[in-house]
Every structure is written in C-alpha cells, then in structure tokens.
C-alpha cells in the first residue's frame with residue numbers, strides 16, 4: 001500500500017488512509033492514520049506524523065476523537081446532537097473510529113449504505129466516473145443520468161424520473177408536481193386543489209414544504225408558519241381519512257408504506273388500497289415516500305410491491321447512490337405531462353458521478369437473489385431478536401419488514417443505544433425515542449446479525465439500571 005504526498009498542501013491517499021484536518025491551524029492535515037480494519041498502525045512518511053493511539057475498547061474518548069469533537073463544536077452549526085464517535089473508515093458492515101475501535105454497523109448512515117462501506121464495485125463506479133466526468137449541470141445531457149432514469153423506469157411503475165440531491169428535495173419536488181398537476185388537469189377550476197394529506201408519525205424531510213408534511217411537532221414549531229393546507233390524519237385509520245380527501249381541495253396524499261423515522265410502522269394492505277381508491281375518486285395524487293423503506297430494504301425492490309398498490313409518484317433517496325447524495329421522484333406519464341421546462345430544477349441533481357454510483361447500486365440490489373437474501377436475513381434477524389430479547393420486560397414489540405426493524409421499548413432507548421455502541425454495535429433510535437431502529441447494510445451476513453443480536457441482549461441490563469435510578 002502506498003501513501004503519496006505531493007506537497008504540504010496536498011495529500012493523496014489510498015483507500016485505507018484517512019486524514020484529519022486541523023481547522024484551527026487553517027491548513028491541510030499533518031496527521032494520517034492508517035487502518036487495516038483493525039488498530040491503526042504506526043508509520044511515518046515525509047512530513048506526516050502518524051501515531052498509534054491507545055485503543056481501550058471502552059467508552060474513554062482519547063485525544064484524537066476529542067480534538068475533532070471540540071473542533072466540531074467550534075466550527076459547525078449546532079444542529080446535530082452527535083454521539084461521541086469519530087468514524088474514520090469502513091469496510092463491509094464494519095466501521096472504525098479514529099482510535100481504531102471496530103463497530104458493527106446496523107445504522108448504515110441512516111439506511112443509506114445498502115452495499116455496506118467501500119463496496120469494490122461501487123468504488124470502481126465512482127473512481128471510473130470521476131476520472132471521466134463528475135458534473136456538468138442540467139444545462140447539458142449526460143449519459144449516466146439518462147441511463148439511471150431508464151433503469152429506474154424499467155424496474156418500477158413509473159414512466160419518468162426527476163433527480164434531486166436528497167429525500168427532502170424529492171418530496172419538495174413531489175409537492176410542486178402535485179400542485180402543477182392539479183392546475184394542469186383542471187384548467188377550468190378557479191381554484192385548483194392545493195392541499196395535502198399526511199399522517200401521524202410521518203417524516204418527509206426538513207425543508208419548508210416537506211417539513212409541513214412531517215408530523216413531529218418539535219421539528220415544525222420553531223419554523224412556523226410552514227406551507228399551509230396540510231391535514232394530518234391517523235396512520236392506518238380508514239374511517240378518519242375517508243371524508244377528508246376531497247375533490248377540488250386535495251392535491252395529493254403523502255404516505256410512507258412503512259414509516260421509518262416515525263417508529264417502524266407498516267401500513268396494512270387495506271389502508272393503502274383504500275388510499276388508492278379515494279385518491280382516484282377525488283382526483284388526488286397518491287405519493288409513496290420510499291426514501292427510507294424503498295430500494296430493497298424490505299426484501300422487495302419497492303416496499304409497495306408487497307401490497308400490490310401503486311402510486312402516482314414515488315420519492316427515493318437514501319440508498320440509491322450508496323452514500324453519495326441523491327434523490328429521485330418517479331412519476332407516471334400522466335403526472336409528467338403537467339410539468340414544463342423551467343417548472344423545477346437543480347444545479348447538482350443527476351450529476352454524472354452520483355448517477356454512475358447509483359447505477360451500480362441499483363444493478364446489484366434489484367437482482368432477485370439479492371432481494372431474497374434480504375428477506376431471509378430480515379426474517380432470521382427478527383427470529384433471533386425475538387428469542388434473545390422477546391422475554392425482556394422492557395420489550396413491547398419487535399416489528400418491521402426485511403432489514404428495517406424496530407424494537408419498541410417501554411422506556412427511552414438511548415441508554416441501550418449507548419451501551420450497544422460501547423460494546424461495538426451501532427444502532428439508531430426512532431419514534432418518540434423509545435424504539436431501537438435496526439437498518440444494517442443489506443449485505444450483512446447471518447453471522448453478523450447473530451453478533452448484533454448478542455450485543456443487544458447483553459446490553460439490555462442497562463435498561464434495568466436506569467429503572468433503579
């Protein structure tokens with residue numbers, strides 16, 4: 001393995017080298033840590049000081065992490081209550097912090113790294129494309145974007161695709177498309193339908209339109225007034241919904257077939273069928289937000305396939321480019337026909353580099369054998385979690401589909417999440433903070449799932465400790 005240093009200001013690194021910036025010195029990094037999937041190895045080269053830090057394997061935060069965390073606290077706007085881990089490299093389902101501690105990743109960068117970390121085909125797609133063309137904007141045509149759209153259309157209900165850079169942007173575009181569709185298809189209406197229906201426990205993003213469709217009060221209230229005209233109904237409640245989806249009023253209904261952030265709640269077939277039929281009756285569009293549950297996570301390519309109900313619009317993001325920022329809005333021809341040049345756009349969206357990465361991700365995930373493996377592993381994970389945790393008095397339910405799994409507790413989940421992390425397992429919370437969310441890379445092995453379940457089981461006692469305080 002070679003480390004190339006061309007000057008003080010430029011560091012070229014091979015895949016296993018990671019660098020730390022010293023922002024307070026305002027210069028490029030002087031320290032480079034080498035990871036072999038284990039403890040950093042001491043080495044030195046030219047003007048680079050490399051250290052082999054202590055790796056206690058416990059919660060102690062040694063100097064290097066501390067430096068990064070302190071710098072983050074000084075230089076980055078404080079929107080994230082981060083956990084005290086500075087991650088430096090990854091391979092497969094394993095992540096390594098700057099002190100070289102290994103973590104089994106059941107968070108996947110919040111359901112993003114479907115192929116795990118540094119998948120060789122993904123790396124090749126990125127490197128090959130970076131060597132040719134990264135970005136040209138949407139002023140011009142580019143091949144990876146058109147290819148990706150073609151592939152997404154070929155494997156979905158959709159006829160056309162609009163690219164964005166994130167999930168919230170995909171929903172933002174869907175909001176605009178729905179409003180435009182209503183104007184376009186009802187030209188004689190003095191006031192076309194402009195309102196939206198969303199549901200309890202929904203999460204659709206943080207920009208002003210998507211935020212207006214997101215139910216969590218604490219995300220919304222500091223920024224009000226949000227986009228007007230959104231009615232929230234109870235997720236799954238057919239009777240409450242029936243009267244409120246109205247012709248001439250409701251532009252679209254936004255729903256996650258399986259709610260991720262909100263707590264791993266699955267819609268019933270009956271509920272989605274009902275939404276489809278009332279939307280059709282009322283001339284409203286049905287939008288499935290599959291930003292988190294789509295693209296293989298449930299063992300189906302699209303979560304809605306399990307229900308046999310199809311939307312007019314589907315939004316995607318997280319795993320599509322395997323960790324590079326992307327979003328996509330998939331639409332039927334009927335919706336697309338309402339959209340004209342200039343109605344929406346983005347400088348970065350659909351860039352060549354990102355789309356080439358996404359082509360590799362999509363090609364791998366949509367293979368039937370891959371999807372079957374996700375289903376089987378999801379089933380297996382739920383079974384072993386039930387065996388190991390089912391009898392614990394704090395566990396109310398273990399639910400989910402494929403590798404989108406929630407463990408609902410009767411107490412806050414964060415002590416358990418912290419204890420798991422200290423034992424080398426990364427998991428997330430969801431819902432009102434009482435749900436452990438497990439969204440491992442889709443390539444995880446049964447052996448790794450066993451290891452995750454064992455750590456979870458061994459960490460459960462922390463919930464009792466908290467009881468007695």
Ligand SMILES: Cc1ncc(COP(=O)(O)O)c(C=O)c1O
Nearest residue numbers: 166167168203204205260291292
């Ligand atoms: C269902 C759903 N929609 C939208 C979003 C927003 O995506 P992003 O964070 O990429 O803007 C998320 C993010 O968690 C999500 O889970």
